[in-house]
Amino acid sequence: MPRREGGTFNAASMADIAFLLLIFFLVATTMDIDTGLSRKLPPMPDPNAQQDNKQIKERNVFVVLINAQDQLMVEGKPLDIRRLRDEAKEFIANPKNLSNLPEKEPKEVPYFGEYMVPKGIISLQNDRGTSYGMYIKVQNELAAAYNELRDELAMSKFGKRYEQLISEQQDAVKDIYPQIISEAEPKNIGGN
């Protein structure tokens, strides 16, 4: 068989082949980046463990209830979701040291030295009939309250936003404002 002269072959169909591959990848893959609110569930209580009888003082707890009609009750009063963030911030930081807002406790924090750390806890309880959209809104507002407080603290201490701090500084800020959201077992009052 005679060998062909030169080494050229027709590359016109190469583009079509590449197109086919490209379209396959376009269809079979996704590009969306998953975003969301990360939380940590509490571990199941150990049945053998002793009941923890440590009572938490009422002033240290910020009670948020959501009912089956997606209405909010905060600290015993109905509240609009748009005001939740400010109320939560007020509670967590207790800037005026009011006696009905959380106590503060001196604690040694790196970078800050002895700092009066507030001991507030947010307690969130929802009904089984609450819609998931509302639940996420509330979670989001509470997270926003913490994030804004951390940002403010980071701004005043380091002159930077919380996200731009190095991780040791972030940990120090987190020590002062730890995000504690405790979720009670939901009730089933509204029925579903």
Added chain:
Amino acid sequence: MAKFQRKGKGAAPEISTASLPDIIFILLFFFMVSTVMRETTTKVSQHLPGATEVKKLERKSLVSYIYIGQPKRAFQGMYGTEPRIQLNDAFARVDDIRDYITSEREKRDENERPLMTTSLKVDENTRMGVVTDVKQELRKANALKINYSTRKVETIN
């Protein structure tokens, strides 16, 4: 004028397509690198709620997904319109979650297991009852790191 002579008989010169495959290949490689394979087809409607304080979910290989929502129209005849749980490619009951978590754990490396996250992709209109049941199961299965999947939005409402 000689300056504006017509060349030939109006036939435009052919564009060389020799570099077209290269261009397409570049596109192809871009897509291969920047995307991930679609693993499951969702059988439940997924209109995720929006949130502003979202974080990116990292290490996708360590994430297992639980989808909750109303079955899509094609499945409503068989599964009804109540929100259902979907694991992998099939509808599941709450009791199946523990097995699912165990099998997901088996697939991962021993030292990476503590870093595993469960992503809850829940439709906005679902009631919290079923979500709570799922969360209780996750606690029992000791899969405590969870992530409520949301869309990133600038403002709410």
